[in-house]
Amino acid sequence: MLRDGKINEAPVRHEACEKMKPKEKQVFREGLPQPGKLTDLIKYQKGSVVSRTIIDKKTGTVTLFAFDKDQGLSEHTAPYEAVIYIVEGEAEVKVAASSSILEAGDVIMLPANKPHALRGIQKFKMLLVMVRS
Numbered sequence: 001m002l003r004d005g006k007i008n009e010a011p012v013r014h015e016a017c018e019k020m021k022p023k024e025k026q027v028f029r030e031g032l033p034q035p036g037k038l039t040d041l042i043k044y045q046k047g048s049v050v051s052r053t054i055i056d057k058k059t060g061t062v063t064l065f066a067f068d069k070d071q072g073l074s075e076h077t078a079p080y081e082a083v084i085y086i087v088e089g090e091a092e093v094k095v096a097a098s099s100s101i102l103e104a105g106d107v108i109m110l111p112a113n114k115p116h117a118l119r120g121i122q123k124f125k126m127l128l129v130m131v132r133s
Contacts, residue, residue, distance in 0.1 A: 038064060038127060041054075042065070044067075044068055047071070050065065051063055052064045060129065060130050060131045060132050061130045061132075062128070063128045064087075064125065064126075064127055064128075065128060066123070066124075067119075067123060067124050069122050070119065070120055071120050072091075072118050075094070075117040076115065076116070077113050077114065077116070078110070078116075079112055079113060080112050080131055080132050081109065081112045082110040082129060083107060083108070083109050083110070084102075084107065084118075084127070085127040086106045086107070086124060086125075086126050087124075087127055088104050089120065089125060090102070090124055091118050091119065091124045091126065092118065093116070093117075093118045094116060095110060
């Protein structure tokens with residue numbers, strides 16, 4: 001939640017640690033991959049940021065996030081390049097001194113070792129692809 005101009009960071013909840021409902025389709029599982037929609041792989045939770053790791057390898061990660069409105073990640077840096085793809089909703093993304101409003105279908109690169117932050121203008125889902133090298 002946004003209070004006094006500051007982002008109220010909610011704890012990040014990892015869906016992979018929670019039980020999946022039996023009727024939910026498991027798109028990523030052992031064996032052959034099944035087609036599916038990114039928006040169906042993660043659910044919003046009120047006042048929270050939810051994450052689900054899709055791929056976690058030495059060479060990089062692919063993580064899906066769901067942010068409730070006004071939730072975000074405060075400014076930080078990462079030692080690796082990354083790409084954010086907005087799957088649904090609208091977010092403000094700050095990279096170094098530049099701020100951009102991104103909506104579904106938009107993508108932005110996060111250079112290694114550059115400060116970045118984001119917050120939900122409305123609730124949104126994003127895919128984070130981080131490349132380690």
